Amino acid sequence: MRAASLLKNGWRAALLPATLIVVAQVAATVTQLESDTLASPFDIAQAFGSVMADGSLPKATLDTLKAAAAGCILGVGAGSLLGIVLGLSRLADEALDLTIELLRPVPVVALIPVVMMLLGFGAEMEIVIIALGLLWPSVVLARAAVKEVEPRLMEVSNVLQLGFLARLTKIVLPAILPQLFMSLKLAAGYALVVAVTVEITANPLGLGYGIMMAQQALRPAEMFAYLIWIGAIGWLISLLLNVAQRTFFPAFVKGEGR
Amino acid sequence: MVVTQLSTRPRQGEDNSTPTSGEARIRIRDVTLSYGSLQIIGGISLDIAPGETISVIGPSGCGKTTLLRMLAGLARPTSGSVELDGSVLGGPNRSIAIVFQDYGKALLPWRTAAGNVSLALEARGCPGAERPAIIRELLEKIGLGRHADKYPAEMSGGMQQRLQIARCLAQEPKVLLMDEPFGALDAMTRQALQDEVLGLVATTGATMVFVTHDLEEAIYLGDRIICLQPNPGRVGRVVDVRLARPRDQLLTREDHEFLRLRRELYDLIKDDHQ
Numbered sequence: 067m068r069a070a071s072l073l074k075n076g077w078r079a080a081l082l083p084a085t086l087i088v089v090a091q092v093a094a095t096v097t098q099l100e101s102d103t104l105a106s107p108f109d110i111a112q113a114f115g116s117v118m119a120d121g122s123l124p125k126a127t128l129d130t131l132k133a134a135a136a137g138c139i140l141g142v143g144a145g146s147l148l149g150i151v152l153g154l155s156r157l158a159d160e161a162l163d164l165t166i167e168l169l170r171p172v173p174v175v176a177l178i179p180v181v182m183m184l185l186g187f188g189a190e191m192e193i194v195i196i197a198l199g200l201l202w203p204s205v206v207l208a209r210a211a212v213k214e215v216e217p218r219l220m221e222v223s224n225v226l227q228l229g230f231l232a233r234l235t236k237i238v239l240p241a242i243l244p245q246l247f248m249s250l251k252l253a254a255g256y257a258l259v260v261a262v263t264v265e266i267t268a269n270p271l272g273l274g275y276g277i278m279m280a281q282q283a284l285r286p287a288e289m290f291a292y293l294i295w296i297g298a299i300g301w302l303i304s305l306l307l308n309v310a311q312r313t314f315f316p317a318f319v320k321g322e323g324r
Numbered sequence: 325m326v327v328t329q330l331s332t333r334p335r336q337g338e339d340n341s342t343p344t345s346g347e348a349r350i351r352i353r354d355v356t357l358s359y360g361s362l363q364i365i366g367g368i369s370l371d372i373a374p375g376e377t378i379s380v381i382g383p384s385g386c387g388k389t390t391l392l393r394m395l396a397g398l399a400r401p402t403s404g405s406v407e408l409d410g411s412v413l414g415g416p417n418r419s420i421a422i423v424f425q426d427y428g429k430a431l432l433p434w435r436t437a438a439g440n441v442s443l444a445l446e447a448r449g450c451p452g453a454e455r456p457a458i459i460r461e462l463l464e465k466i467g468l469g470r471h472a473d474k475y476p477a478e479m480s481g482g483m484q485q486r487l488q489i490a491r492c493l494a495q496e497p498k499v500l501l502m503d504e505p506f507g508a509l510d511a512m513t514r515q516a517l518q519d520e521v522l523g524l525v526a527t528t529g530a531t532m533v534f535v536t537h538d539l540e541e542a543i544y545l546g547d548r549i550i551c552l553q554p555n556p557g558r559v560g561r562v563v564d565v566r567l568a569r570p571r572d573q574l575l576t577r578e579d580h581e582f583l584r585l586r587r588e589l590y591d592l593i594k595d596d597h598q
Contacts, residue, residue, distance in 0.1 A: 218429040221398055224416045226447035226495070236443065240434045317477075 105287035110294065113287035122276065123295065130265065130272035131299070133189050134257040137196025142253045144197070145204025146246055150238065152205065153212025166205060174199030174260055178268055189271065192264045199260045200253045207252075211245035212238060244315040251307045258300050273299075348407070349374040349531045350395065350499060355404035356556075357390060364390050365401070366556030374498075377525060377532040379546030379565075381539060383593060387557025388535045392503050395533060396422040408499070418448055421492035422501040425508065427484040431476040437463060437487050438472040444494035458494065466490045466520065482513035486520075493524065500525065502534045506541070515573050518544060522571060539589045543582055544571060551592055561592060 087107045093099075094106030105113070117123040152159040177195055185191040215238055223233045265274025273296050280288035348371040357365040365387045372378055380388050393399040394406055397416040406413045408420065424430040431440050441459045450458065463469050466486045476484050485505060492500060502521075506514040522545060525532050536542050542549050546565050553560035567581055576582055 216429050218424060218426060219432065221424075222430055222443075224398060225396060225418075225420070225422055226444055227416055227418050228447055232447070236446070237432070240432070243434075 101286060102284045103286055105290050109287040110290045113285070114291035114295065117276075117288060117291060123292070126271070126273045126276045126292075127295070127299065129189065130258070130261050130274070133192040133272065134196060134254070134261040136189075137193045137261070138200060138250070138253050138257040140193065141197035141200030141257075142204045142246075142250050145201040146208040146249065148201075149205040149208025149210075150212050150234070150242075153209040154234075154238065159209070166202065170202040170206070175263060175267070178264060182268055187269055192261060192269050192272070195264050196257050196260045200257060203256075204249055204253065207245060207249040208242065211242035211249075215241045244317075247311055247315060251304070251311060254303050254307055255300060258296075258303065262296060347371070347373050349376075349409060350533075351407040351410075352395075353404050353407065355391075355394060355401040355406060357387075357394065357399065358402045363556040365394070366558050367404070368557070368559055369404075370550065370559065370562075372531055372533065374531055375529050377522075377534065377545055377547045379542035379549045380533060380535045380552060381537065381542045381549060381589065381593065382552030382557070382560070383554055384537070386552040386554040388552055389503055390557065391552070392422070392501050392533060392535050395499070396420055396501050398422075418495050419497055420499045420501065421495045421497035422503065423485070423488050423492050423505045425504045427481065427488045427505075427508075428476070430488055431484060431491075433476055436473050436475055437468055437479070437490075440476070440487055441491050441494050444491045448495065462490045462493055465524070466493070482509050482517065485509065485517065489517075489521065489524075493528070497530055500530045500532045502532065504536055505534075507537065514541075519571075519573065521545070522569075526570070539586055539593065540577065542589070543567070543585045544573075544576060549585075549589065551589065563589065 091107045094104075094108075099106055114123070152162060174195060177198055181191050181195050181198070185194060219237055219241065220233075223237045228236065261272065262274035262277075265272040266278055267274075269275065273292055277289055277292040277296075280286075280292060350370075350372040352368055352370040352372075355365060355368045356363065368391065370378075380391065382388050390399060394401055395413075397406075397413050397420065400415075408417060413420075432443065435443065438456075438459045441462055442455055445455045445458060460469070460472070463472050466489055468483060468486055468490065471479065471483060474483075476487065479487065489505070506517055509517065518541065521532075524530075532545075534542070534545050536545075543565055549563040549565060550559055551561040551563065552558065563585065565581075565585065567576055567579060
């Protein structure tokens with residue numbers, strides 16, 4: 067029902083982008099644009115068609131998405147696991163708190179040279195950097211979620227003498243599942259950013275590399291085609307995850323608005 | 325299945341299945357509890373016989389809930405000990421069930437009524453094949469038979485509290501602790517649940533400790549009433565309730581003894597508030 071209302075009211079949201087495209091096309095036509103940095107919407111569309119047809123855009127898209135997804139699963143998975151352990155064990159939390167706080171502020175982009183030296187170019191290096199970038203935020207979110215599990219439920223599990231594993235699977239995990247999904251949603255957007263960054267700065271594959279190549283070959287139309295395509299992909303991913311969140315955790319989404 | 329096993333137990337009197345020190349199911353020995361320099365409980369001793377129902381009353385801040393949490397093994401006494409059937413209680417124990425006042429927080433919101441009862445069965449390692457029958461019987465017994473597939477959020481407060489009681493019964497507890505369980509419910513629901521709990525305690529032979537701030541509820545349910553005094557929490561008076569069982573919402577409450585007890589307790593509590 068959400069998608070239907072989106073379609074029905076979509077024309078209002080689409081008005082501004084459509085107008086901008088028309089204005090840009092008119093301006094380009096009137097000025098007879100011949101530029102190494104700008105391109106008319108029509109040229110961009112044409113460039114999009116050609117990189118789509120020759121297979122370079124689909125391949126780049128697949129490379130970037132594969133790396134982002136793998137990094138996301140690794141980073142959020144490992145981070146959430148560690149966060150859950152820290153949330154459950156005060157001992158582990160106290161032992162690792164300082165280390166985490168010291169590692170957390172290191173910008174993930176600063177890791178690119180280090181990881182590149184270790185792993186060289188390729189998908190592997192990109193996945194590791196994405197995973198490292200997502201690790202600490204996932205730790206922090208999962209730890210906070212575990213600490214916010216209703217204390218009464220922990221008492222119930224005490225009274226029932228649930229073992230560690232039973233407590234984890236029957237109480238803690240179901241209780242924090244909405245937050246874990248939220249964490250994944252935030253991570254997905256971030257993963258795409260990091261993936262493209264790595265590709266632009268270092269890694270010769272994917273959408274980021276495509277943009278770089280187009281720019282260096284002085285093909286602005288192709289560059290903008292890549293750029294707009296990246297935006298569209300990011301938008302699609304977040305749309306999908308939002309729909310999934312609304313479907314699986316409706317109560318949590320309502321609470322988010324508070 | 326569980327229920328038939330429970331219902332064969334006599335309401336009062338000896339329980340041969342477990343060795344007891346003396347007659348007491350629960351023995352509280354000189355228990356104190358302090359948080360830093362603040363003493364919450366200051367030396368409570370009490371023996372509770374198997375099958376006995378104890379009501380605990382007292383002004384707010386007298387340590388009623390803290391005492392109950394110690395009996396549940398959720399709080400550890402600073403000195404002294406709590407014994408269950410002669411052995412010292414070192415922590416929570418599945419044969420001691422506790423019904424919390426905030427039923428909304430004590431239930432798993434992602435599990436149905438049946439699933440919530442199942443949690444206690446899973447905890448005590450009840451085989452999966454036997455669970456559905458036990459769950460159905462317990463829910464039937466507590467009046468939730470038609471609501472097995474509902475989630476807590478779809479239930480009224482009274483139904484949620486019934487569900488929490490059902491989960492506690494699924495533990496097959498020897499001791500049932502109740503922390504102002506009906507305080508947030510309307511009067512009619514409260515009276516209905518009082519009678520149901522009395523019926524359940526009578527058939528299972530469980531020992532019950534019932535904390536309440538409602539004097540009439542304390543008299544109506546209890547064999548004995550423990551009146552706690554505050555600062556620090558200690559036993560002020562122990563009052564025997566000599567009212568016939570089974571009790572009746574109208575007849576028992578009109579009984580002269582009931583009225584006399586109410587007056588006595590009222591004066592007692594009033595003194596503590598001054």
